[in-house]
Amino acid sequence: MAVIHILDEVTANQIAAGEVVERPVNAVKELVENAVDASASSIEVEIADGGMTYIRVTDDGCGMTEEDAKLSVIRHATSKISSVDNIYHIASLGFRGEALPSIASVSRATITTRRSEDNEGTVLEMTGGEITEVKPAGAPAGTTVEVRDLFYNVPARKKFLKSERTESSRINSMVGKLALANPDIAFRLINNGRTVIETPGNGRLMDVVSALYGTKTAGEMLPVEEEGEHIALEGLISKPSLLKSSRQYQTIIINRRVVDSAVVSKAVDNAYHSLLPKNGYPLMVLSFQVPPESIDVNVHPQKREIKFSDEQSVFRLVYHGVLGTLTSQSTADTIAREMIHDPGHEVVKEHDFNPGSIRVEDKPLGKPDIGLSEETRPKSSWGEPSPSYEESRGQGADHFGERRAPSFAPDTEEKDLFTNHSVFDEYRKEEPKREHLETDPLFEEEKQEDPVIPLGQVSDCFILCQHGKDLLIIDQHAAHERVRYDHLAERAEGIPVQEILIPYLIHVDSGDVNLLEDHRADIEKLGITFEQAGPDVIRITGSPEDLSAAEMERVMGDIVKAYHEKDVPSPETMRHRMMAYAACRGAIKRGDPLNIRQMKELIRDLFHTSRPFVCPHGRPTIVKFTPVELGRLFKRP
Structure with missing residues (x-):
């Protein structure tokens, strides 16, 4: 008996349907693309329960006869191509003849169609891919496809679907992208009886962007236009100031087909380069017109990806087109990030210090004194201590005019100053004469760490310190961030x-509202409570610390970006990010003046944290310059 056997038609159809129709959004995409191929001028999509219970796509295209309607639900029956040679010259969106049969095999579907020249239309009823009824009926010109109970006969596939909110969001995004690819077609999307997308269909891409994302966003878009050999690019890109949380707002269109292209995305990223922060993506709609024979669209079951015959040409075209648009709209100093020269300093690392033994002092202890220190000089020789700034203000300007320069009278004897004997001799570090071998000490002496001595503040931002012979520069904001973060982490x-x-x-x-709802429990653990107040509005009712509305908007934006990442962060990672933001929010800022006492306290607290050399965001808190590095800056040999 043969081990290999031929699968029955129902099983084969369901397996094939799994490649084409993975979730409701795939069914909507295939049906809308069929409507576009039918030369429709308006397309209406209606869904219920995220498309899991009901999908309807209506167009005013060319329609079908009864015979064509029956053939359209047979696998690999198509009007788009007729031979294998046509695969390499595809100008339509569909060409495999798999969409309708795949959708019908996993649902209960109805097709209603009529050509404008026919007096009556045709209604085709199907269940699980089998035609159950064909009858004539009155119908407007065009085609309407209704899909009910998607995956009713494939429960294993149905259980892998996400929530209704998530599935609806995917459909909203896809219909929006198809509307951007076809600005000359009027689109309408109805979700559970409410119109969520409506575009004018007047052929203007900017009007479609305005309808989808709002007039404010449309006002931040810049037109892109570039031509190369056998390829043309046009579209819109956002200013660097307008960022979105994920790449789902980036639409790439090749010959009116919405696709994903790593080549185009990489070229755009390179063109924006340092204009964007780490987390954020520009909104863009880039449409290409290329010869059909220069691309291969038959490399993905859902036709999401394509291959270019010359990827380098496409990369260069996109890069120069986007970069040219950005640089022509603004001056270089407003769009480019300042490049700071690296003088060759060292970022302080863990092995450079023993944080537990660090002392913070006003001045070095135990240093040689040649008679000029405060402890040994007569107080009268230096005059009385200078009054403080507050005391001086009360005495008026005349007080400063009356003050005499203090006399300089070191207590070193005059005869010693004018002899050939140096006053430094007794402090010279000479190698002692060894008359016998040294023996190891009975007890190992503990190495005394040089104290960190704050010298002052530069630009109300950086604290200059002396550590032995080295110069330390401490970023006061990053240092206080680390201190606050450790306090929060102890909770x-x-x-x-x-x-x-x-x-x-x-x-x-x-x-993103749906995304936040799906992660509500995790977000509440971050100290944030919210509720939906509209289709694109949330109401924040509780927050950690005393964050303002603007700060909470930034926090929620960061949370959304995190959940859009390919690898969804763990609750611990999200907690770290929230604590890092809270630490940043309340930390000392650039421009806050500090006195020496405050500097000492901050440095002391910093060296008692778990990781004093980096802030919670991974940036260095301390930079060290050795005498050699300082000499190099002054071109010393």
């Missing part, structure tokens, strides 16, 4: 919530 696992008297209203992308 309980959850971050306490502080109720807000007047809740904050924060605008987020509509798709």
Whole structure:
């Protein structure tokens, strides 16, 4: 008996459907692309329960006869191509003849269609891919496909679907991208009876962007236009000031087909280069017109990816087009990040210090004294101590005019100053004469760490310190961040919530509202409570610390970006990020003046933290210059 056997048609169809229709958004995409191929001028999509119970796509395209309607649900039946040679010259969106059969095999579907020249239309009823009824009916010109109970006969596939919010968000995003790819077609998306997308179909891309993302976003877009050999690029890109939380707001269109392209994305990233922070992506809509034979669209079951015959040309075209747009709109100093020359200093690392033994002092102890120190000189020889700034202000300007320069009278004898004998001789470090071998000490002497001595503050931002012969520069904000972070980390696992008297209203992308709802429990552990106040608005009712509305908007933006990452961060990682932000929020800022006492306290607290040499964000807190490095800056040999 043969081990290999042919699968029955139902099983084969469901396996094939799994490649094409992975979730409701794939069904919507395939049906809308069929409507575009049918030369429709308006397309309406209606979904219910995230597309899991109901999907309807209606167009005013060319329609089908009864015979064509019956053939359209047979696998590999298509009007787009007729031979293998046509695969390399595809100008339509669909060409495999798999979409309708795949969708019908895992749902209960109805097709209603009529050509404009026919007097009556055709209704085709199907269940699980089998035609159950064909009948004539009155219908408007065009085609309507209704899909009910998607995956009703594939429960294993259905259980892997996400929540209704998530599936609806995917469909919203896909319909939006298809509208951007076809600005000459009027799109409408109805979700559970509410219209969420409506575009004018007047052929203007900027109007579609305005309809999808708002007029404020449209005002931040810049037009891109570039031509190369056999390839043309046009579209819109956002200013560097407008960022989104993920790449889902980046739309790449090749011959009206929405695709993902690593080559195009990389070229855009390189063009923006240092204009963007680490977390954030520009919004863009880039549309390419290329010869069909120069691309291969048959490399992915869902046709999401394509291959270019000359990727380098595409990369260069995108890079120069985007960069040219950015540089032509603004002067170089407003779009480029300042490049700071690295003088060759060292970032302090763990092995450079023993933090537990660090002392913070006003001046060195135990240093040689040649008679000029405060302890040995007569007080009268230096005059009385200078009054403080506050005391001087009360005495008026005349007081300063009357003051005489203090006399210089070191207590070293005059006869010693004018002899050939140096006053430094007794402090010279000469090698002692060894008349016998040294023996190891009975007890090992503990190495005394040089104290850190604050010298002053530069630009109300950096603290200059002496450590032995080295110069330390401490970033006061980064140092205080580390101190505050360690204090927060000592608390309980959850971050306490502080109720807000007047809740904050924060605008987020509509798709991100669903994302936040899915992670509500984890977000509440971060000390944030919220509720949905509109399709793209959330109301913050509680927050950690005393964050303002603007600060909470930044926090929620960071949380959304984190959840959009490929590897969703763990609750511990999110807690770290929240504590890092809270530590940053309350830390000493650049521009805050500190006196010596405050500097000493900050440095002392810093060296009692778990990781004194980096802030919670991984930036260095201390930079060290050795005498050799300082000499190199002054071109000393």
